[in-house]
Amino acid sequence: MKSTTVVLMAALGLTLTGIVGCAAGENSELASDPAVASDPAVASDPAVASDPAVASDPAITVETVAEHATSGDCWTIINGNVYDLTQWISGHPGGSGPIESMCGVDATTAFTNQHNGQGAPEEKLASFKIGILG
Numbered sequence: 001m002k003s004t005t006v007v008l009m010a011a012l013g014l015t016l017t018g019i020v021g022c023a024a025g026e027n028s029e030l031a032s033d034p035a036v037a038s039d040p041a042v043a044s045d046p047a048v049a050s051d052p053a054v055a056s057d058p059a060i061t062v063e064t065v066a067e068h069a070t071s072g073d074c075w076t077i078i079n080g081n082v083y084d085l086t087q088w089i090s091g092h093p094g095g096s097g098p099i100e101s102m103c104g105v106d107a108t109t110a111f112t113n114q115h116n117g118q119g120a121p122e123e124k125l126a127s128f129k130i131g132i133l134g
């Protein structure tokens with residue numbers, strides 16, 4: 001009778017150790033889950049870090065654009081984008097005057113009034129883009 005009690009207690013002890021051991025094992029797995037702790041997609045998303053579209057679109061302030069307000073150094077703002085029109089002053093089919101008046105300022109209205117929806121001016125304009133207003 002006594003030896004049976006000892007065997008039963010030993011078996012119970014082993015069972016408890018097993019249950020506690022399993023629980024501890026699961027917890028430690030959660031605590032250091034490598035998929036959460038160092039997810040490379042979150043830590044350094046290469047799609048954002050080296051996106052050429054983002055890299056070539058620096059934010060430029062209105063103050064900086066205002067510093068480029070001459071016919072020899074002409075930046076302008078149209079619809080929130082910044083363009084360097086210096087080379088276009090002598091190339092514009094509509095003359096240099098309209099482009100010179102855009103230098104250093106937001107010329108959205110002037111451009112839109114004249115060329116809104118026209119393919120050639122819109123395409124030409126896109127080729128001069130140097131950044132976005134920021």
Ligand code: HEM
Nearest residue numbers: 085092093094095098099110111114115120121122124125
């Ligand atoms: C960056 C801004 C501008 C760009 C990229 C641009 C581009 C162009 C282009 C490509 C043409 C030739 C269109 C064609 O033949 O189909 C053109 C013509 C013309 N543009 Fe502009 N333009 C700009 C701003 C302006 C502004 C602000 C004005 C006037 C306020 C203006 C007045 C004209 C006029 C009058 C013509 C017609 C010239 C002609 O046919 O004899 N442009 N422009």
